[in-house]
Amino acid sequence: EPEVTQTPSHQVTQMGQEVILRCVPISNHLYFYWYRQILGQKVEFLVSFYNNEISEKSEIFDDQFSVERPDGSNFTLKIRSTKLEDSAMYFCASSDRQIFSPLHFGNGTRLTVT
Amino acid sequence: AQSVSQHNHHVILSEAASLELGCNYSYGGTVNLFWYVQYPGQHLQLLLKYFSGDPLVKGIKGFEAEFIKSKFSFNLRKPSVQWSDTAEYFCALLGGSQGNLIFGKGTKLSVKP
Numbered sequence: 001e002p003e004v005t006q007t008p009s010h011q012v013t014q015m016g017q018e019v020i021l022r023c024v025p026i027s028n029h030l031y032f033y034w035y036r037q038i039l040g041q042k043v044e045f046l047v048s049f050y051n052n053e054i055s056e057k058s059e060i061f062d063d064q065f066s067v068e069r070p071d072g073s074n075f076t077l078k079i080r081s082t083k084l085e086d087s088a089m090y091f092c093a094s095s096d097r098q099i100f101s102p103l104h105f106g107n108g109t110r111l112t113v114t
Numbered sequence: 115a116q117s118v119s120q121h122n123h124h125v126i127l128s129e130a131a132s133l134e135l136g137c138n139y140s141y142g143g144t145v146n147l148f149w150y151v152q153y154p155g156q157h158l159q160l161l162l163k164y165f166s167g168d169p170l171v172k173g174i175k176g177f178e179a180e181f182i183k184s185k186f187s188f189n190l191r192k193p194s195v196q197w198s199d200t201a202e203y204f205c206a207l208l209g210g211s212q213g214n215l216i217f218g219k220g221t222k223l224s225v226k227p
Contacts, residue, residue: 043204091158104160107155
């Protein structure tokens with residue numbers, strides 16, 4: 001069964017540094033998402049992406065965050081200047097339709113900001 | 115405001131015991147509900163989903179869930195759990211038009227062999 005893959009599995013960075021989290025969605029999927037889960041808290045929606053642009057974003061997704069699909073296969077999340085509170089597990093997901101289609105999640109990238 | 119509540123943080127059961135995990139939601143629109151499972155070290159996987167029709171939904175691995183509109187609930191059940199069901203279970207609501215899921219905090223299930 002095709003999978004969503006995320007790299008790296010664990011990223012450690014210093015406060016103020018830029019990080020890029022990478023995701024390879026399932027190849028025929030058209031809708032892409034980023035979610036995050038701070039330890040002990042709920043999985044939270046960050047952003048959805050379709051047709052090379054952001055479809056929807058949450059309040060969490062401020063100017064420090066950006067997403068990109070640079071080459072037709074990768075889907076990246078960039079945090080420009082990381083803060084301690086950005087430490088979380090970040091999940092990428094994709095689906096083949098906008099509605100009535102479950103999201104397929106990657107294994108996540110654990111981001112630790114020190 | 116849209117929200118999902120899972121009241122059980124950690125459930126511990128012995129093998130063959132019956133399972134029911136609670137999920138309540140708050141949403142004013144058409145309800146689309148999901149249960150995801152996350153086994154240790156693995157990604158979130160879809161267990162089952164409800165969009166419309168029969169409120170009793172059957173999923174993979176013997177799980178089922180019942181949508182009760184009057185109670186705003188979508189509880190997950192399994193008649194007889196196995197050690198391999200040890201995982202964290204997340205209830206989720208499709209909250210927006212663009213596929214953004216609203217998750218509950220999750221319930222950790224530990225099954226003792």
